Amino acid sequence: MRRNILNSLLFVALVSLTMACKTKKKVVVVPPVTGVAPADAKKTETLTMLQGKDISYTTLSLRGKARMDINGAVNNVSMNIRIRKDEGIWMSIGGPMGIELGRVLITPDSIKVLNKWQNVYLGKPFSYVHRFTNPQVNYKLLQAILSGNTIPEFMNTEADILIKNGVWEISGEQENLAYLALFNTLFKVSEYQLNDLKSAKALKVVYGDYQNMNGTLFPTTIQINSMAGTQKIALNIDFSKVESNLPVDFPFNVPGKYEVIN
Template sequence: MRRNILNSLFLLALVSLTMACKTKKKVVVVPPVSGVAPVDTKKMETLEMLQGKDISYNTLSLRGKARLDINGNANNVSMNIRIRKNEGIWLSIGGPLGIEVGRAWITPDSIKVLNKLQNVYLGKPFNYVHRFTNPQVTYQLLQAILSGNTIPELMRTEANLTAQNGVWEISGEQADLAYRALFNTLFKVSEYQLNDLKSAKALKVVYGDYQNMNGTLFPTTIQINSMAGTQKIALNIDFSKVESNLPVEFPFNVPGKYEVIN
């Protein structure tokens, strides 16, 4: 795998990943759309109700399998994701036979990537991800997508709140970012659409089934499509394990033999 392909894997996966889980517990089926509009309430009350369905956590630890297609080059990988809320997101990607091919560490201030196939290291400020995304993308936005929660920046009274086919939809524009969030009949986010109005950058995230874990609903599958110029990524994730509020570690050491790249 070429160096730029692996770097794109990490950077764009971090931008567009989300959390999902799957255990032996029974999947919660999303009720079908009835076509009847939700009860009309004040906008702020509705936004608060939708945000009230977010998961509450201090840490998350997630494992799963994914199929990643970058410009037609598809690979099956394993993923290990750990999050400490508002502090950092750690990601390990494994290749065939469970061999780790790379590791990444992202915080509100920086992004660091180890390419273990090429023995190279990338360390940049957080805004480096804006090469692949809209400048409105923040650490908090990524964290919300990873946890399957509502994106705080979008849950504003200035947003358009409508009922489409019996479920809620939030849409609007923030600077050069056009956004659309769809909710299902469980009042959980079912789809995000983020588009840069000035460039060919777009992100679509679709959440799948849910399961009840300690009274909280987690998505079990996710489909992601990302486009940045001519770079196109399709990512399908199926997580096998999720744990919350347990101690997590973020091992990230750069060996002296690694080459630092820009």
């Protein structure tokens, strides 16, 4: 029972590695498709143009609330997410009355989960996340999804790059992972679809409108639908605060009384 709850907490944390924010800044609404397709260009030029819309940061600090549906069980939680680019992703998940339910720390090499509700701890190599995702999923892919940026592995000339319904689409396969990235009229990612070709694992991420953050566009809403075998999660996140390039820490201490789960 404890293992199931711990795995659910981890799974929620992983699919929560996408974000949305709402601040007092003016929202930049995505213009509708006009019917006029973007100018045709070489693959390398298109990839450079789309990657040029990525946000640049050294750290991100995000706070907000999320509504999650895990196999029909609906819960509302608060979320605090911190990122040091290419180093680590830390998050705290809170429940009613401000009670912290758990913490997660993900690095390129490892993942740690602290379940403060049941006083248990899990520490595993990063490959443990492949229990819930395709083996092609790595730390930088999760980091890119969280920041609303393009995924580096998908932005290559071997992918299919075309204009459909007036906007860009990039699709392809890498080993057993099929991917599709849709872009909007702001040339920002509007949707990701990741599907494991050999198992029932799939992830769909949909970004909403944007806000201006330090001269770059940052998503304001997100909807996530994830499936791993029989486990299904629908997650809507609404962040109340987002900051970039400020010092962040990753507090993560395991009390001696906690039970270690293997």
